[in-house]
Amino acid sequence: MAHLTKRQHYVPVTYLESWAGSSGRVALHDLEGNKCIHTAPENALAISWYYEEDPTSPDNRVEAILSAAEGKAATSLRKLIAASSAFSPQEVARNLNRTLTVEDETALKEFACYQYLRVPGAIEQKAFELQTTSLTEEEKRRGLNPGYFTESGFDYVLPRFRSMNSIFYVSEGTEFITSDWPCFDISDSDFAPALGEEVGVNPGVVTYCPLAPRITVLLVHREFSGGTKKAPRGSAMPMTNQLVRNQNALVIQRAVRWVVASKDEPFIFKAAGKRVQES
Structure with a gap:
């Protein structure tokens, strides 16, 4: 057991590091305690033996699957972060439109899919x-075990994520925030979409996932129009500060307890x- 990981993150450390400042700490806003904690990413958003189907006999099987998926996405996330560090939103968007590959888009969709499922809120x-x-x-009880739920849910939902178009948004200044439920779906209905059932199927349901303080991704159905025209595949465009604030409000609404900022x-x-408290 000496080599087993006990503290298992439901939001990856490599992802949270994007919000860590020069001090190497993220600002973890506790919505229950109404206080902000500054902590290293490795100390945030983790639960002991979270993914173990039998915590009394842990094997880290699902933890290993998730670690491999995080490593696969890390290269694409680093590309996004590097692109956003030294240019205007317009320049970042143009650069991403030129350099983001199909493989990058696929890796980021898989990352988003896991983050949609693996958190306690889901x-x-x-x-x-x-x-x-x-x-x-x-x-x-069996179906809602975090390890089983994440693994089986990923196999079920991933084809829907893959079928969707990615729209990457680059902030002009105001930072995107994230939370203990980084990837979630929304619709213009009064009711939340059924988890894993409407995403990629209902054209009115979109999936939102902040990827870094300056970049977020919206996954939309291929027939999604947004009131204008069909969204292009893998496009990147600037987002105004006001729209970023609107997106951040959605993140806060969906968060269970913790909101993360730099x-x-x-x-x-x-x-x-x-x-709005859901019943």
């Missing part, structure tokens, strides 16, 4: 959705106080 939502099903309590952001607690 499992809580699915538990709520299963309340009226005919599954036994034992079947629910520095203390008082607006996070102000916005959290207005959150």
